[in-house]
Amino acid sequence: MDPIAPARTLLGRSRTVPGAPRRVLITGAASGLGLALAEAWAQRGWNVLLTDRDEEALARETARLAAIEPRSTRGEEAAARLASKQGAGAPPEPRIASLTLDVTDEDDWLAARDWVNETWGGLDVLVNNAGVATGGRMELASMDDWRWVVDINLLGVVAGCRTFIPQFKAQGSGHIVNTASLAGLIVPPTMASYNVVKAGVVALSETLRWELMPYGISTTVVCPNFFKTNLAQNLRTTDASVERAMDKLVSKSTIPASVIAEQVVYGVDEGKYLVLTDRQGRIAWWVKRFVPPLYRQQVAKASRRLRDSAEKYDRQPTETKG
Known part of the structure; x- marks a missing residue:
């Protein structure tokens, strides 16, 4: 049983104008999970603002x-009713729109906030999804890679969050x-920088969950396991053995981003705080919390296996690696 289940009634759906289409902004929406989320909400008739740094893909x-x-x-019917209220000569509000946004640029965030206010009159759901991948044994990971992954x-x-929380508080709603x-819950070896930022x-x-609850603002954190995504293709690492291991893990996954997206959409609808996206991940999280000796045993075993694999890879002649 979830010990905090009773609080879900206080962390439920954001309040919007009755009958109005809901409004969502998604970062990292030009590919992967962000794009799958945009498509899932578009299929439900939401107003969706896709944001990303990749202008062409966007x-x-x-x-x-x-x-x-x-x-x-x-x-669509709600959008038509709103348009009729605006007057026949008013330009239609875009249901699906895009905006170039670098999540490390505060001016880009302010521009996005201004856009949703001027165009849609507010926002119901903010999805902080943009991300990059890093990995490597601790002594091989560069400080530049650490700074890069922390920033993004x-x-x-x-x-x-800082950009939209004041607005959500003023609205008395938001998600x-x-x-x-x-990796932010289970923290596997050889992924220190990635683990640290995801745990962050x-x-x-969790902090925002309780801090914002009195204001009618809900929080959901999504913790997917490996799934079919292009994230690993853009992995930044100076440890070739980890790059090889990551490619194998992603290639073995049979879960597409669309399946993850449907679980996230359901989680938002139900006001869930934590969304774990596959059975293996849920079991791992349960074991860590309730059977810690077994968890430690399994992680130690995986750590030794990774050590042996990395050392074997390091001993290979350069021309045979890859």
């Missing part, structure tokens, strides 16, 4: 999603969704 995917017919027409994966989330990782996102989310 424009392409926004055009594709704009052509999607929502599964339910409720959102942790401080980028902080910047998004913050932060994409962390199972989990800690931030």
Whole structure:
């Protein structure tokens, strides 16, 4: 039993104007989980603002999603009612839109806030999803990589929250969704920098859960296991053995981003705080909390296996690596 389940009634759906389509801003929305989330909410008739640094992919995917017919027409009907109230000559509000946003740039965040206020009159859900991947044995990971992943994966989330929390408080409603990782709960070896920032996102989310609850603002933290994504393709590491191991883990996964997205959307609808996206991840988290000796045994075993694999890889001639 979830010991905090009774609090879910206080952490439920954001309050919006009855009948109005809900409004969501998603970072890192040009690919991967962010794009899958944008598509899932577009299919439900939501107003969706996709944001990313990749302008070309952003424009392409926004055009594709704009052509999607929502599964339910409720959102479109509500949008039509709002448009009629604005007057026949008023330009229609875009249901699917995009904005270039670098999560490390505070000016970009302010521009995004101004856009949703001027265009939609507010925001219901903020999804801090943009992220990068780093990994490597501790002594091989560079300080530049540490700073890079902290700036994007942790401080980028902080910047998004700081931008929209005052607005959510003024509205008396809002929902913050932060994409962390199972690595923020389970902390596997050879991924120190990634583990640290994702654990930071989990800690931030739990803090905000209680800090913002009295204001009618909900918080959800998403902790997916490995799934089919392009994140590993952009892995930054100086440890080739870890890059090889990461490629194998992602390639073995059979879970597409669309499945993760549906679980996140359901979690937001139900006001869930923690979203674990697969059975293996839920078991691992349960074992760590309730059977710590078994958890320590399994992590120690994995650590020795990773050590042996890395040392074997290091001994290979350069021309045979890859």
